[in-house]
Amino acid sequence: MKKLIILIISLLVFLQFYPVSAETIDKTVDKLGYPSNFSWQNIDGIDYTTPIKDQSPAPTCEAYALVAALETIMQYQTGDLYEPDLSECHLYFYAGGTYESGYVNLIDAANYLKNIGVPDEGCFPDPHRAFDYPFESLEGWENRTVKIQDWGWIDYDINSIKEALIEYGPLVICIRFWQDFFYYSGGVYTPTWGGRAGGHVVTIVGYDDYDECWIVKNSWGTKWGEDGWFRLAYDANIFADWYGPGTGIMYIDGVYGNLKPDVPKVYIEKPIIKHTYLFGFQLPTILKNLDIQVAAPRIIGKMNLEINVDNSNKVEFYVDEELVHTDYEEPFEWVIDMNSGLHIIETFAYNDNNVSKDSRDIYKFL
Secondary structure, three states: OHHHHHHHHHHHHHHHHOOOOHHHHHHHHHHHOOOOEEEOOOEOOEOOOOOOOEOOOOOOHHHHHHHHHHHHHHHHHHOOOOOOOEOHHHHHHHOOOEOOOOEOOHHHHHHHHHHOOEOEHHHOOOOOOOOOOOOOOOOOHHHHOEEEEEEEEOOOOHHHHHHHHHHHOOEEEEEEEEHHHHHOOOOEEOOOOOOEEEEEEEEEEEEEOOOOEEEEEOOEOOOOOEOOEEEEEOOOOOEOOOOOOOOOEEEEEEEEEOOOOOOOEEEEEEOOOOOEEEOOEEEOOOOOOOOOOOOOOEEEOOEEOEEEEEOOOEEEEEEOOEEEEEEOOOOOOOEEOOOOEEEEEEEEEEOOOOEEEEEEEEEEEO
């Protein structure tokens, strides 16, 4: 801010001795300053961000933050709002992350994007598990990757962050948050009570000088914050520099690769993680204290598995790695009806060229 003030004062002194046209003054001020608000949610009326996701209960925030930035840049670069969906779990595990350690090194993840790239979600969907497990992306994932040319750090300076947001796209930031952050429901966030509760990695997509805040995308689902978003005060002072040497504010540059792979898409829409179903009727999460996998939906009685399928001509349904049903016509239906206990449901969608999958861990009651 001081640099900007000095430049403006110098300009005014210069104009006293060398008068110029109003048009020239306007152009000079435009070069020296920044718009009072900016967001990748509104570039000439277009929202280039992708929907809010939910990483819980896994500590995969680094991957979610990087992917949020990538997906926005992909839409802007192609000029198409096609909602690209990249695999956070692939990036997290293949770049060296573990749930036991509680993180993936952000530098390692960025270098993985630079050297190898990340495929679409259909290659490695998030099973929402709070523990390490054997993993492997679908065969051929290497042909479905998106890469970056480079990445780097931005100085913790308001104008530097603004400039990088406009020049490069959304920024990945490391923060330390207070206990009150868990209960944030709206407004401009500044740590107030509860003391430091942990670290997190999120994505800045814009700023607003009127409220003196950054506009930030989180990965805790739409029921948290402002429909999954939050506004962070300029002076909150919670940026962290764990991944040194660096500032904890990362930009990515030069997205390229297979931005629009010809792949089928399949998403399990119900049962939803962290919910209970009574003969298909959805209830808030209950039976929380039972020794059951945290995010796995609890299912009592039969219910339809609801899936969203696109660009597909066949869907296979698996339970615990065994094929139980194949459907060749929309709406690609199957009824959840198995013995009690923890099960893994997988759906594989096919077109003439590729296959994609989704999965859901469930706990079935009688």
